[in-house]
Amino acid sequence: MALRHAVLAALLDEELSGYQLAKAFGLGVANFWHALPQQLYAELARLERDGLVSGREVVQDTRPNKRLFTATDAGLAELERFAATANKPSFIRDDLLVKVQAADHVAAGALIEQLAERAAFADAKIELLGGLLRKMRGGMSEEEFLRHGERIGPYLTCLRGIAFEQGNRDWCRRSAAILEERRTAHARG
Amino acid sequence: MALRHAVLAALLDEELSGYQLAKAFGLGVANFWHALPQQLYAELARLERDGLVSGREVVQDTRPNKRLFTATDAGLAELERFAATANKPSFIRDDLLVKVQAADHVAAGALIEQLAERAAFADAKIELLGGLLRKMRGGMSEEEFLRHGERIGPYLTCLRGIAFEQGNRDWCRRSAAILEERRTAHARG
DNA sequence: GGCGACATGTAACAAGTTACATGATTTA
DNA sequence: TAAATCATGTAACTTGTTACATGTCGCC
Numbered sequence: 365m366a367l368r369h370a371v372l373a374a375l376l377d378e379e380l381s382g383y384q385l386a387k388a389f390g391l392g393v394a395n396f397w398h399a400l401p402q403q404l405y406a407e408l409a410r411l412e413r414d415g416l417v418s419g420r421e422v423v424q425d426t427r428p429n430k431r432l433f434t435a436t437d438a439g440l441a442e443l444e445r446f447a448a449t450a451n452k453p454s455f456i457r458d459d460l461l462v463k464v465q466a467a468d469h470v471a472a473g474a475l476i477e478q479l480a481e482r483a484a485f486a487d488a489k490i491e492l493l494g495g496l497l498r499k500m501r502g503g504m505s506e507e508e509f510l511r512h513g514e515r516i517g518p519y520l521t522c523l524r525g526i527a528f529e530q531g532n533r534d535w536c537r538r539s540a541a542i543l544e545e546r547r548t549a550h551a552r553g
Numbered sequence: 554m555a556l557r558h559a560v561l562a563a564l565l566d567e568e569l570s571g572y573q574l575a576k577a578f579g580l581g582v583a584n585f586w587h588a589l590p591q592q593l594y595a596e597l598a599r600l601e602r603d604g605l606v607s608g609r610e611v612v613q614d615t616r617p618n619k620r621l622f623t624a625t626d627a628g629l630a631e632l633e634r635f636a637a638t639a640n641k642p643s644f645i646r647d648d649l650l651v652k653v654q655a656a657d658h659v660a661a662g663a664l665i666e667q668l669a670e671r672a673a674f675a676d677a678k679i680e681l682l683g684g685l686l687r688k689m690r691g692g693m694s695e696e697e698f699l700r701h702g703e704r705i706g707p708y709l710t711c712l713r714g715i716a717f718e719q720g721n722r723d724w725c726r727r728s729a730a731i732l733e734e735r736r737t738a739h740a741r742g
Numbered sequence: 743g744g745c746g747a748c749a750t751g752t753a754a755c756a757a758g759t760t761a762c763a764t765g766a767t768t769t770a
Numbered sequence: 771t772a773a774a775t776c777a778t779g780t781a782a783c784t785t786g787t788t789a790c791a792t793g794t795c796g797c798c
Binding site for chain 1: 735
């Protein structure tokens with residue numbers, strides 16, 4: 365039950381609907397936690413039942429009505445308790461890396477293509493996350509914001525996400541180039 | 554059922570027991586896939602049942618007997634098929650990042666401590682993975698190995714793992730320093 | 743007129759985690 | 771002599787995924 369804490373952390377600074385939360389898990393939160401919309405709706409229901417978040421109905425004319433959630437005092441207390449517990453080792457799963465592990469045994473062409481796609485995807489994500497950072501720090505420089513800004517938690521995790529995607533991009537491009545060169549050399553040889 | 558492919562990829566270059574496989578998932582394979590020993594024993598049984606790996610009993614005097622597994626031709630074919638399918642988005646979960654997301658609302662002390670621990674852990678892992686790389690490339694330089702080495706798949710994923718841990722370490726140290734400075738400034742103010 | 747965004751879920755199934763179980767050997 | 775390593779699992783429980791279900795509004 366750790367999705368619980370990721371959801372609470374996402375609801376600390378903003379009041380969000382399930383739908384908006386799902387979008388957050390598709391971008392900023394994705395830097396440290398993966399979850400599908402269905403899980404989020406279910407978790408919000410459990411969190412509300414347990415008094416860790418509270419929801420309020422917002423009636424809309426032009427859009428379907430929605431419920432906006434925030435963490436309650438009990439929710440914040442739960443997060444504080446969680447922050448003092450031991451960390452599980454970080455958890456990664458990546459199909460593409462599984463394929464690269466098998467690179468010497470599978471067709472190189474498809475792999476090189478997928479590495480290029482992933483690199484392009486990483487570039488796009490870096491752009492998006494960069495936009496989030498600019499939005500968060502407003503007019504401030506990064507240095508000033510990190511010293512004196514009000515809420516730096518989401519900024520820091522976003523920085524980690526950008527660095528991760530840069531690492532991804534660089535590694536994908538380099539690996540693709542290496543596989544391509546080996547393929548060419550083999551075709552010549 | 555994607556653990557299946559991670560296990561197959563790990564069994565391409567080496568004949569491993571369940572126990573040794575679990576160790577691989579604790580180090581090299583952990584760079585792209587997370588799984589517990591119990592899952593691996595169960596998955597090996599399923600893979601063998603489906604003819605994708607084959608096991609052979611090895612009788613030992615001083616240690617309990619063990620079964621060594623390798624991928625069969627059918628297993629390799631399954632991996633080739635997998636290599637041509639679309640990738641799921643990469644999957645990350647990290648308790649520590651959840652806590653940093655909530656950094657503005659929870660006690661800074663514990664967080665700074667955990668960031669320092671994680672940085673030290675990353676350093677240790679970089680050392681271990683660096684050792685793996687040296688072992689894989691033998692006497693060759695990295696450039697030569699990547700051009701002419703026989704099996705570069707595991708080498709490439711290991712490079713990604715090292716870069717990931719370096720990114721982790723740098724981000725942890727920087728974040729800890731920022732949180733520390735803010736805490737000190739607050740205490741002074 | 744079709745597609746994507748908004749908005750919220752349920753149900754069936756697959757996968758992962760935690761706790762338990764056993765027992766010899768080597769190292770500190 | 772206590773702890774770690776080698777070696778392999780089972781059982782109960784919790785979580786996550788896939789497929790389905792519904793309906794409006796705005797844009798191209």
